[in-house]
Amino acid sequence: MTYDIAHLPGDGIGVEVTEATLPLVERVADDHGFSVEATTYGWGSEHYIEHGSMMPEGALDRLADHDAIFLGAVGHPDIPDHVTLRGMMLPIRKTFDQFVCERPSVLFEGVESPLRGYEGGDIDFVVYRENTEGEYADIGGREHRGHEHELAVQSAVFTRHGTERIVRAAFEAATERDGKLTNVTKSNAQAYGMVLWDDIVEGVAEEYPAVTVERLLVDAASMDLIRRPDEFDVVVASNLFGDILTDIGAIVSGSMGLAPSANVTHDERYPSMYEPVHGSAPDIAGQGVANPLAAVLSAAMMLEDLGEPAAADALHDAVAAQLADPGAPRTPDLGGESGTEAVTADLRDRL
Known part of the structure; x- marks a missing residue:
């Protein structure tokens, strides 16, 4: 079996960590009786600077033919973040x-x-974030730019279809974990979309009587993820709230350099996308000190979803063994003095 992977290194340290990770993916693939072929697309901020777009025309059609997408990071200090996000990630x-x-x-x-x-082991939870609508829906506009009466309208969109499917996915995850789901909204202030969300959670919960449901407002959830992170199991939240809460989750777990993610579709016609959460980190790009472990863990999630759980476990276990070894190399974000190459070389030996 050969899996066809679209490699989007993107910008900054995204290039470094994905290029360091792919040989490890190929190694575990060989060890477990399958192969991985990666096609690299040099799209991102440099493409924008040269051509005026983050991706070329027809890019999405080319990506659609792959089994999965492995993304590094997107972001450039000379390009507004909303341009890079809306030009590549959101599409x-x-x-x-x-x-x-x-x-x-x-x-x-x-x-x-x-x-x-x-x-x-004390902290171990997963956030299920709605990823295609909510506060990141591209609905709104600006009028009267440059005048005193300039205005901007930004609308959030919550559909029953979109909300129910992410809520149901979170409940399914809770049944496979410790049976607890935390629903995070701000329905005291946002009385339409967020109340619809709460109503849907309440309705879906009736189908999962073994799952205990906790309801938190997002401000309280932000506090409690710091005050009692060990009590969380599965968290379900909107696009914006999930985005914020997962950065809190990453840092209370030790480092953004350990935070993986999966953007998953249930439509078999399309690929899912896997990426470290940490961003392009232009302040350390090119120095060879970026932590590759979030990218490695993201690749493990990719292999799991492709139907190769043994290979995924091998990658995950190598990361866990390295982190548990006080003599292993560590990047500066984890208090060490080693670089990307030393960390990945050690992982390769452990594999």
Whole structure:
């Protein structure tokens, strides 16, 4: 079996960490009786600077032919973030209906949380973020630019279809984990879309009587992820709230450099996309010190979804073993002095 992967290194350290990870993916593929062929597309901010677009015409048609997409990061200090996001990430997510953004937060053994009193394994939750509508819907506009009465309208969109499917996916995940789901909204202030969301959660919950449901407003959830992160199991949230909460989850688990993600479609015609959460980090790009572990863990999620759980476990277990080893190389974000190459070389030896 050969899997055809679209490699989008993107910008900054995204290039470094994905290029370091792909040989490890090829290694575990060889060890487990399948192969991976990666096609690299040099799209992103440099393409925008040269051509005025993040991707060329027909890019999405080319990506659609692949089994999965492995993305590094998108972002450039000279280009507004809304340009890079709307020029590449959002079109991919929406065109391929990648409605599930799955972001696990795990405190690995050997990693120190900035929160006192937590050890390896104490923090282990996953956020299911709605990924194609909500607050990131491209509905709105600006009028009277440059005048005192300039205005902007930004609308959020919550459909029953879009909300129910992410909620149901989160409940399914909870049944396979510890049986607890936390629903995060702001329905006290947003009395239409968020109340619809809460109503749908309440309705779907009747189909999953074994799952305990907790309801939190997003401000309380932000506090509680710091105050009691060990009590969370599966969190379901809107596009914006899920985006914010997962950055909190990453940092209380030790580092943004350990935070993987999957943008998952349930439409067999399209590929899902896998990426580290950390962004392009232009401040350290080119220095060779970027932590590749989030990219490696994202690749493990990709292999799992492609139907290769043993290979996925091999990658995940190598990361866990390295982090638990006090003598293993570590990048500066984890308190070490090693670089990307040393970390991936150690992982290769462990594989």
